[in-house]
Amino acid sequence: MIKNIAHLRQDYSAATLDIADTRSNPIDQFAHWFEEALNAEVKEPNAFTLATINAEGRPRARVVLLKGFDHEGFVFYTNYNSAKAQELLDYPYAALCFVWLELERQVRIEGRIEKVSAETSREYFQSRPKQSQIGAWASPQSTIITDRAILDAEMERLEQQYANEEVLPLPPHWGGYLVRPDLVEFWQGRRSRLHDRVQYRLENVGWVKELLAP
Numbered sequence: 383m384i385k386n387i388a389h390l391r392q393d394y395s396a397a398t399l400d401i402a403d404t405r406s407n408p409i410d411q412f413a414h415w416f417e418e419a420l421n422a423e424v425k426e427p428n429a430f431t432l433a434t435i436n437a438e439g440r441p442r443a444r445v446v447l448l449k450g451f452d453h454e455g456f457v458f459y460t461n462y463n464s465a466k467a468q469e470l471l472d473y474p475y476a477a478l479c480f481v482w483l484e485l486e487r488q489v490r491i492e493g494r495i496e497k498v499s500a501e502t503s504r505e506y507f508q509s510r511p512k513q514s515q516i517g518a519w520a521s522p523q524s525t526i527i528t529d530r531a532i533l534d535a536e537m538e539r540l541e542q543q544y545a546n547e548e549v550l551p552l553p554p555h556w557g558g559y560l561v562r563p564d565l566v567e568f569w570q571g572r573r574s575r576l577h578d579r580v581q582y583r584l585e586n587v588g589w590v591k592e593l594l595a596p
Contacts (some may be wrong), residue, residue: 394486394571399578401593408566408582408589409453412489415482415568424482432458433477434469442469448480449506455562456491457498459506461523463555470495476561486571493563503557508549515550516540567594 405411419427428448436442444466450457456478460467470476478491507515520536527533544550564584571577579594 392571393573394577395573396486397570398572399568399570399580401580401591404568404580404591406589406591407453408563408568409451411568411580411582412451412566415485415487415489419482419485419487422482422484424484427480427482429480431479431481432466433479434466435473435475436465436469437472442466449558455493455560457558457560459503459556459558461518461521461553461556462497463523463525465524470559476559478561488569490565490567490569491561491563492565493561495559495561498558498560500552500557504552506558507552507556512544512549516544518556519550519553572596 405414416427426447429445430448431443432446433441433443442465446458446460448456449459474495475493476495478489480487480489480491482488507518510518516537519540520533540550566582568580569577570579575596577596579596581592581594583590583592
């Protein structure tokens with residue numbers, strides 16, 4: 383048994399975050415930090431934890447990949463028949479959390495969620511590797527299966543069906559979501575747990591910037 387988990391700790395000292403140096407809106411600030419994560423060769427910098435609420439009011443979380451962002455919000459893609467999609471249908475709000483440990487940084491995002499257009503989903507879907515397109519058709523995401531062989535057999539069937547096609551059609555059960563943020567927090571680790579936290583809160587049609595205690 384591991385007995386000393388309580389003693390695991392890291393004192394952060396890589397950088398500071400001064401509210402006066404942050405951008406006027408959170409999307410520009412995120413773009414700045416994301417570019418720095420790319421330049422630092424952070425592994426999977428677009429990976430984030432997506433949190434939702436199910437019908438029983440229980441929070442659920444999983445890691446997914448960001449596939450785009452602009453001043454409208456943050457985009458990811460999934461199976462519309464999945465558990466998270468059902469939760470988002472019932473409660474169209476989500477929380478996102480990026481962690482870039484190499485930079486000792488975290489970004490939290492909260493907001494309302496909506497589907498992107500079918501054309502946007504199709505454009506992205508058909509830009510994916512062909513095997514990934516086949517996988518999206520083959521997997522009944524979040525449903526119970528009795529054997530992995532079921533997926534392998536369906537993959538093989540689809541590979542044969544589309545052997546002469548460069549791209550597959552967009553599955554009717556697959557597409558993107560846009561998270562429209564109303565709260566974004568940037569966290570920079572500091573020594574002695576006195577971290578820097580800058581929060582952007584949407585108020586009416588503008589963003590309010592606030593400094594939070596660690």
